[in-house]
Amino acid sequence: xxxxxxxxxxxxxxxxxxxxxxxxxxxxxxxxxxxxxxxxxxxxxxxxxxxxxxxxxxxxxxxxxxxxxxxxxxxxxxxxxxxxxxxxxxxxxxxxxxxxxxxxxxxxxxxxxx
Amino acid sequence: xxxxxxxxxxxxxxxxxxxxxxxxxxxxxxxxxxxxxxxxxxxxxxxxxxxxxxxxxxxxxxxxxxxxxxxxxxxxxxxxxxxxxxxxxxxxxxxxxxxxxxxxxxxxxx
Numbered sequence: 397x398x399x400x401x402x403x404x405x406x407x408x409x410x411x412x413x414x415x416x417x418x419x420x421x422x423x424x425x426x427x428x429x430x431x432x433x434x435x436x437x438x439x440x441x442x443x444x445x446x447x448x449x450x451x452x453x454x455x456x457x458x459x460x461x462x463x464x465x466x467x468x469x470x471x472x473x474x475x476x477x478x479x480x481x482x483x484x485x486x487x488x489x490x491x492x493x494x495x496x497x498x499x500x501x502x503x504x505x506x507x508x509x510x
Numbered sequence: 511x512x513x514x515x516x517x518x519x520x521x522x523x524x525x526x527x528x529x530x531x532x533x534x535x536x537x538x539x540x541x542x543x544x545x546x547x548x549x550x551x552x553x554x555x556x557x558x559x560x561x562x563x564x565x566x567x568x569x570x571x572x573x574x575x576x577x578x579x580x581x582x583x584x585x586x587x588x589x590x591x592x593x594x595x596x597x598x599x600x601x602x603x604x605x606x607x608x609x610x611x612x613x614x615x616x617x618x619x620x
Contacts (some may be wrong), residue, residue, distance in 0.1 A: 503553050
């Protein structure tokens with residue numbers, strides 16, 4: 397099985413712009429979660445989607461949004477970029493996001509905001 | 511909200527010795543705990559997990575211990591190998607909600 401893929405791998409934007417990141421989960425997986433990783437903060441949970449519905453949300457401002465398509469692929473959008481949004485954005489998929497489901501991570505998208 | 515804390519940002523051990531990585535959590539509702547390993551330029555990979563009804567789980571060289579009364583989790587790697595050098599994240603779950611610690615960078619010296 398192919399793993400979780402994320403595109404693009406690297407992105408440079410300027411303040412005020414918006415960005416869309418894409419994640420393709422492992423085939424058959426229906427749950428997709430997004431995380432932001434910054435030095436010293438570890439992985440901060442953004443949101444989780446299951447069957448095209450946002451099922452869970454972390455403590456991020458409304459500038460961060462996402463969606464999931466019928467094929468389980470997911471996109472994350474950040475509007476009005478700020479310098480502090482520079483981070484590694486990781487996507488993870490699991491079969492159903494259940495209690496003991498293992499999440500499998502993609503390689504991440506490195507976003508740099510100038 | 512730092513519900514999951516890894517207070518040691520780094521740890522260095524000699525090859526062949528034991529590595530002990532620690533993790534503390536504040537929310538007693540967490541019922542499933544995991545450890546992930548992350549190499550540079552890669553996403554985290556699942557290592558080992560434990561449910562709150564157990565206090566120990568082993569998988570080869572890796573053992574996870576859970577002390578619910580202390581809200582403390584630890585990962586033991588025995589014996590440590592240079593290839594174990596990576597950043598280790600602990601994570602705790604309530605249902606679909608998973609929270610990670612900030613990570614501990616383990617360096618295993620030959």
